[in-house]
Amino acid sequence: MVLLDNKSANSSHFTVTMASPSTSAANPSSAMEEHPNWLEMPHELMANILQRLGTIEILESAWEVCTTWRKICKNPEMWKNIVLIHNAFDDWRQMFHLERLTKRAVDLSCGEVIAIDIKGFGTDELLDHILLSSRKLKHLYLMDCYDITGSQLIRAVKSMPQLEELGISYISIDKEDIKVIGQNCPHLKTFMVLAGLVGAFMMNSDDNAFAIANNMPELTCLKLFDRSMTNIGLKAILEGCPHLESLDIRMCYDLDLDENLKKVCMERIKDFEFHLEIEDDDYDDDDDDSPFSYDYGCIDPSDDQEDSDYEYWHAKDPYDDCRFVYM
Numbered sequence: 001m002v003l004l005d006n007k008s009a010n011s012s013h014f015t016v017t018m019a020s021p022s023t024s025a026a027n028p029s030s031a032m033e034e035h036p037n038w039l040e041m042p043h044e045l046m047a048n049i050l051q052r053l054g055t056i057e058i059l060e061s062a063w064e065v066c067t068t069w070r071k072i073c074k075n076p077e078m079w080k081n082i083v084l085i086h087n088a089f090d091d092w093r094q095m096f097h098l099e100r101l102t103k104r105a106v107d108l109s110c111g112e113v114i115a116i117d118i119k120g121f122g123t124d125e126l127l128d129h130i131l132l133s134s135r136k137l138k139h140l141y142l143m144d145c146y147d148i149t150g151s152q153l154i155r156a157v158k159s160m161p162q163l164e165e166l167g168i169s170y171i172s173i174d175k176e177d178i179k180v181i182g183q184n185c186p187h188l189k190t191f192m193v194l195a196g197l198v199g200a201f202m203m204n205s206d207d208n209a210f211a212i213a214n215n216m217p218e219l220t221c222l223k224l225f226d227r228s229m230t231n232i233g234l235k236a237i238l239e240g241c242p243h244l245e246s247l248d249i250r251m252c253y254d255l256d257l258d259e260n261l262k263k264v265c266m267e268r269i270k271d272f273e274f275h276l277e278i279e280d281d282d283y284d285d286d287d288d289d290s291p292f293s294y295d296y297g298c299i300d301p302s303d304d305q306e307d308s309d310y311e312y313w314h315a316k317d318p319y320d321d322c323r324f325v326y327m
Contacts, residue, residue, distance in 0.1 A: 047072050055082050055105050056098075079109035086120030095121040102126060106133045115139035115165075124152040131156045141167040143194070150177055158184045167223075169194030175211040182215025189243075191216060192223040194251075209233025213240030223248040230254070231261055238264070246271040 053062055063073045072078065082105045084098050098121050106113060106129060113134050118126075122145040130137070137160055142148060150172040157163060163185040173181075173193070182188065197208055205228040212222070213236040220243050226233075229252050238244070247269045249255060257265075257274060265272045 047075060047078060051078060051081075055084050056101060059101055059104060074108060076108065076110040076112040079105055079113055081115045082106065082109070082113055083117040084119075084121075085117070099123065099126050103129050106130055109133070111135055113137060117141040117143075118145060119143040121145070121147075123147045124149055127152050127156050131159055135159075136162065138162055139165040141165070141192075142171060143167065143169045146170050150174075153177075154180050157181050161185060161187070163188060165190035165221075167192035167194075173197060175207040178208060178211035179215050182212070187218060188216055189218055190221040191219055192221075194223070194225050197224075197226055206230055206233030206236065209237055213237045216241060217243075219244055221246040225251040227252060227254050231256060231258070234261065234265075238268070244269055248273045250275050 058073055058078070062069050064070075082102065084102055084105075086095055086098050102116075102118065102122075103126065106116075111133060114136055116130060116134070116137065116139065118141065120143070122142060124147070127142075127148055130140075140160070140163060142153070145168070148171050153168065153171055153173065154177050157166070158180070161184060164187050166181065166185070166188060167190070174197075181191075191212065207228075208224075208226050209229045210233065212219070212224075213233075217240060219241040222237065222241065222244060223246075229249075234249070234252075234255060234257075237247075247265065248271075250273050253275060255274070262274075265274070
């Protein structure tokens with residue numbers, strides 16, 4: 001008889017021991033106590049362990065281990081949080097595969113999914129599938145989703161009045177879309193726009209800032225890439241969003257924060273991040289050790305840019321300081 005002995009709770013090493021039939025027969029209860037059947041672990045505890053795996057690992061690995069694990073994986077409670085990240089933008093077959101897995105995970109949730117994070121893939125069809133199957137959704141991050149249109153996003157949020165967190169990049173929206181998002185998601189607490197904001201590169205235009213200030217009064221966290229915003233727009237946001245605790249405007253390069261405005265922001269906002277002003281005399285293109293080089297809270301342009309957007313917004317934590325943990 002072959003027995004597996006786990007040496008310690010913190011070790012993944014096992015010792016294989018050959019036990020004689022007479023020994024096993026003499027102490028059957030002792031053998032069972034020392035080597036319990038892990039399949040008899042309470043399903044709630046096993047589900048807690050399996051949830052620590054990623055969405056892909058559950059669907060492609062844990063699901064196939066045994067019928068007990070498969071039964072646990074079919075429980076809608078396992079699918080309240082769905083996270084799928086794709087980094088190889090040239091691998092179209094993988095993107096299609098991840099879209100299929102996302103739909104499968106959403107279906108398994110039976111409408112119980114609360115948080116969805118997607119990066120690097122996604123289409124209008126996928127967002128429509130999420131919309132039809134996720135009436136309890138409170139958190140939606142769509143990062144680097146080049147094939148999702150702004151019109152489809154707006155159609156989706158109109159059916160998500162319970163949404164509390166929305167983060168997007170490379171989905172084109174404008175001031176009117178921001179207005180629709182704010183009016184249809186009255187509980188919105190986190191709004192993050194990395195790229196795709198129409199008018200973001202115009203000179204001295206606060207249209208997007210005014211749309212946020214006038215339609216998102218419950219915001220506690222705002223991360224914004226809008227080079228056109230001026231101090232007037234920032235003041236409007238501070239006035240229109242009185243509950244702000246986290247404000248990231250590091251990529252609003254054309255802001256000219258005077259000392260008074262900067263002081264107001266730092267005193268009122270718990271987590272306030274902004275780009276540093278760089279004097280021409282302090283900056284040296286050839287000085288790699290200069291403390292001012294690329295000191296804007298973003299990624300060095302000389303580096304590989306494939307994941308720069310995601311790394312920029314998630315530099316502190318993969319799920320960001322503003323992200324709730326839904327259980």
